[in-house]
Amino acid sequence: MSELESTVGRSSVPGPRTEDDVFLSVRDLRIHFDTDDGLVKSVDGISFDVRRGRTLGIVGESGSGKSVTSLGIMGLHRSRRARITGEVWLDSDELIAASEDFVRRQRGRKMAMIFQDPLSALHPYYTVGAQITEAYRVHHPVSKAVAKARAIDMLDRVGIPEPHKRYAGYPHEFSGGMRQRAMIAMALVNNPELLIADEPTTALDVTVQAQILDLIRDLQKEFGSAVIVITHDLGVVAEMADDLLVMYAGRCVERGTAEQVFESPQHPYTWGLLGSMPRIDRAQTERLVPVRGTPPSLINVPDGCPFHPRCPYADIPEDNVTRTVRPELRETVGSGHFTACHLPQEERTRIWTEEVEPKL
Amino acid sequence: MSLLELNDVKVHFPIKKGLFVDRTVGYVYAVDGISLKVEAGQTYGLVGESGCGKTTLGRAVLRLVDITSGEVVLDGTDLASLPDKDMRTMRRRLQMVFQDPLGSLNPRQNIESILSEGMAAHGIGANQEERREKIRAILAKVGLPSNALSRYPHEFSGGQRQRIGIARALVLEPDVIICDEPVSALDVSIQAQVVNLLDELQEELGLTYVVIAHDLAVVRHISDVIGVMYLGSLVEEAPSDDLYAAPKHPYTKALMSAVPIPDPTVEEARERILLTGDLPSPANPPSGCRFHTRCPWAQPKCKEERPQLREVGEGHRVACHFVEDIESGLLQIGTERAAVVPAARTEQDAVEEAVAKSAGTKAALEAEDAEAMADGDADVTPADARSEAEAESETESGPAASDADEAPASDADETSASDADEAPASGADETPESAAPAETAPAETDPAETTPAETDSTESAKDSSARGA
Numbered sequence A: 001m002s003e004l005e006s007t008v009g010r011s012s013v014p015g016p017r018t019e020d021d022v023f024l025s026v027r028d029l030r031i032h033f034d035t036d037d038g039l040v041k042s043v044d045g046i047s048f049d050v051r052r053g054r055t056l057g058i059v060g061e062s063g064s065g066k067s068v069t070s071l072g073i074m075g076l077h078r079s080r081r082a083r084i085t086g087e088v089w090l091d092s093d094e095l096i097a098a099s100e101d102f103v104r105r106q107r108g109r110k111m112a113m114i115f116q117d118p119l120s121a122l123h124p125y126y127t128v129g130a131q132i133t134e135a136y137r138v139h140h141p142v143s144k145a146v147a148k149a150r151a152i153d154m155l156d157r158v159g160i161p162e163p164h165k166r167y168a169g170y171p172h173e174f175s176g177g178m179r180q181r182a183m184i185a186m187a188l189v190n191n192p193e194l195l196i197a198d199e200p201t202t203a204l205d206v207t208v209q210a211q212i213l214d215l216i217r218d219l220q221k222e223f224g225s226a227v228i229v230i231t232h233d234l235g236v237v238a239e240m241a242d243d244l245l246v247m248y249a250g251r252c253v254e255r256g257t258a259e260q261v262f263e264s265p266q267h268p269y270t271w272g273l274l275g276s277m278p279r280i281d282r283a284q285t286e287r288l289v290p291v292r293g294t295p296p297s298l299i300n301v302p303d304g305c306p307f308h309p310r311c312p313y314a315d316i317p318e319d320n321v322t323r324t325v326r327p328e329l330r331e332t333v334g335s336g337h338f339t340a341c342h343l344p345q346e347e348r349t350r351i352w353t354e355e356v357e358p359k360l
Numbered sequence B: 001m002s003l004l005e006l007n008d009v010k011v012h013f014p015i016k017k018g019l020f021v022d023r024t025v026g027y028v029y030a031v032d033g034i035s036l037k038v039e040a041g042q043t044y045g046l047v048g049e050s051g052c053g054k055t056t057l058g059r060a061v062l063r064l065v066d067i068t069s070g071e072v073v074l075d076g077t078d079l080a081s082l083p084d085k086d087m088r089t090m091r092r093r094l095q096m097v098f099q100d101p102l103g104s105l106n107p108r109q110n111i112e113s114i115l116s117e118g119m120a121a122h123g124i125g126a127n128q129e130e131r132r133e134k135i136r137a138i139l140a141k142v143g144l145p146s147n148a149l150s151r152y153p154h155e156f157s158g159g160q161r162q163r164i165g166i167a168r169a170l171v172l173e174p175d176v177i178i179c180d181e182p183v184s185a186l187d188v189s190i191q192a193q194v195v196n197l198l199d200e201l202q203e204e205l206g207l208t209y210v211v212i213a214h215d216l217a218v219v220r221h222i223s224d225v226i227g228v229m230y231l232g233s234l235v236e237e238a239p240s241d242d243l244y245a246a247p248k249h250p251y252t253k254a255l256m257s258a259v260p261i262p263d264p265t266v267e268e269a270r271e272r273i274l275l276t277g278d279l280p281s282p283a284n285p286p287s288g289c290r291f292h293t294r295c296p297w298a299q300p301k302c303k304e305e306r307p308q309l310r311e312v313g314e315g316h317r318v319a320c321h322f323v324e325d326i327e328s329g330l331l332q333i334g335t336e337r338a339a340v341v342p343a344a345r346t347e348q349d350a351v352e353e354a355v356a357k358s359a360g361t362k363a364a365l366e367a368e369d370a371e372a373m374a375d376g377d378a379d380v381t382p383a384d385a386r387s388e389a390e391a392e393s394e395t396e397s398g399p400a401a402s403d404a405d406e407a408p409a410s411d412a413d414e415t416s417a418s419d420a421d422e423a424p425a426s427g428a429d430e431t432p433e434s435a436a437p438a439e440t441a442p443a444e445t446d447p448a449e450t451t452p453a454e455t456d457s458t459e460s461a462k463d464s465s466a467r468g469a
């Protein structure tokens, strides 16, 4: 069954999805921006589900549309210049067509986000504690004192030393890792049912990264939240994700469980990403196997398969189809593993096992 | 003799205070006694956390910062004590490639002018024509088209700009190139292109590199020898493969175990040492072993005495009093300073349980089980059957089952247990949700969106403080 059919099948039965624990369901989401240079197709038709207690990893290079996707789910792109279509089902509510007010009320409690740059989420003029307290009071009609106790507890939970003292500190007085933790405390203060972490550790050292990832995992374990981790680091998703979605030029090129995508990746771009990353757990390889060329501009996405100018296998499918027809996401028979590539399945398997995998 | 040799190099930045007369009130011990050797034609990798002094050390080698004490010996000449005028001619032999390719290239100069500037200053090439020829050859080497000559930095992609930075170093025919985070600003696929380029150039031209980077996998890939820095000093140094196969210093162990590996199966089996706390300030470094405040193996002696870097194996040096005891298992890891955690997936059961419990599916499952047992098992005594039937009806009508739509968090957290629905607080509209100020994130591309978001959060924050007063 192709991705398209399954999409149609799903969205025709809107409503609660608790029967299979799906908490977030994104259907054919498109987010385009009108700019002076032309229409930027930042997100161009992506679909995925995130279940409670599971983590979806979204990987892709910078500019592939990862952040726009997450801001789109959070309803933070509602400007005149943004054209948004598709469906975002949060629990049993569709958010794209919902009122701004409704979407706003979902933020914090039902869904929350952690950003790459904590300074963009923390206000510089107010103490960290006051901001967390306030975030809590939005959704909980409790006294200031109760909210403050809760905020201090959160600061403690995310591993900030001396939370009572730090409560009164300003963001600029915190180190990078501590700011990130404070922001996580703020995002988690309401026990959000969906947590989106957009490059939560990209600016941090590995030792701090390990602490933060561990923290996100712990909190997920405790509350059973649905989590989306967005990153360009395949190592981070290998550590965090149950399911994986690979984005290229605003589209999903491959999707499956983490095991499927890491053990038998199907898309040439995914192979490229794997070949580009040196690994510390393997003997040193002579050379990396990078993807040639550079990512496309989203104003001028190549026709056909958007990856074709960089793809070493673009000439294999017949009739020049890679350059003229956009490949749909198709499922590898009955496995829940989807790939958007014109190469026949057997050919892909052969290339992976014979040509790509041995060089990694 | 090694091509480049550092002997006990220190760079201390004075901390000044005072309005009229600058008074030195202390020092930032950015680099605090580093000795190392870089062999000709090899790559020395320097790794360590942000702020540990990597860049400062690199800049000290080029004498771009004042060296407080110690020697930097290039090919037999101590640069630290060299008069400025002689240093200027020596500088050609040491070149630096920077992290931010755009920031280090003058936007108003075209590529030819950027590249020929240094050549002219150092008297390379008799005239501009000769220099242009040489530049063309180098551009081809780094994989840039020759029509790049007349173009400007902004016309190139990040990866291409980094190639320009490398070309700028190469045209001066240096002995040593110091690359400070050469690929960390680049996309994954472009990173690999630049890493391969550095490799190829080294093979072809016999270059010597010092590569500074926080990405351990990248450093491992290009380095022959790696030095690990912590708070201004080297804690371990070893041939690249040895260091990764068997890190000996407690800090290196933690650092290695923190690097995620792009393979879930490997991740699953791995143990990691999670350090607690932040890096201490280099203005106020801990006594004794600088790592003792975070070291899971620390002993009383560590606080008193600073361990020296000493040889523990072929080309393997470690600065720790207790390497041997840690190695042999005599000294066990202390848990109050670090957690040793198995990787994610072993915790999956717990996650599933949490979900099941809160979403009511567990109750449903149990009911199913009970049902299956009740009608499938003929040996069940009447008493058993009755109790199972009871259990079944209980779970069906129990609170868990009817709660299926509600927040999975609700029973785990007492503060929110009573309001799993979305009952908004009175001030919901003007208060900062954790996400609201984030509208500033896409600001660079869409200034129109920034303004409302900013006023939004400012107002709401004002509001909150007003309410507090």
Ligand SMILES: Nc1ncnc2c1ncn2[C@@H]1O[C@H](COP(=O)(O)OP(=O)(O)OP(=O)(O)O)[C@@H](O)[C@H]1O
Binding pocket: B013, B028, B029, B030, B048, B049, B050, B051, B052, B053, B054, B055, B056, B057, B214, B282
């Ligand atoms: N000119 C200066 N004056 C005072 N302190 C300085 C100066 N330059 C650097 N420092 C301090 O010296 C220490 C080491 O800085 P350095 O830039 O070498 O770190 P680094 O290891 O390169 O870190 P990163 O990975 O973040 O680049 C830091 O605490 C820094 O704040």
Ligand SMILES: Nc1ncnc2c1ncn2[C@@H]1O[C@H](COP(=O)(O)OP(=O)(O)O)[C@@H](O)[C@H]1O
Binding pocket: A033, A034, A035, A040, A041, A042, A060, A061, A062, A063, A064, A065, A066, A067, A068, A069, A298, B442, B445, B446
């Ligand atoms: N508000 C906006 N207006 C116009 N273009 C935008 C806007 N926000 C993002 N873009 C463009 O959308 C593309 C995807 O961006 P983004 O999702 O931020 O990428 P990433 O995958 O790195 O997170 C980029 O080309 C970016 O320039």
Ligand code: SF4
Binding pocket: A267, A268, A269, A305, A306, A307, A308, A309, A311, A312, A313, A314, A317, A322, A327, A340, A341, A342, A343
């Ligand atoms: S469709 Fe063609 S160009 Fe695209 S990834 Fe597959 S083989 Fe490569």
Ligand code: SF4
Binding pocket: B249, B250, B251, B289, B290, B291, B292, B293, B295, B296, B297, B298, B299, B302, B307, B319, B320, B321, B322, B323
């Ligand atoms: S000297 Fe002591 S504190 Fe330092 S690394 Fe060794 S055991 Fe840890």
Ligand SMILES: [Mg+2]
Binding pocket: A066, A067, A068, A198, A199
């Ligand atoms: Mg982004």
Ligand SMILES: [Mg+2]
Binding pocket: B054, B055, B056, B180
């Ligand atoms: Mg630096």
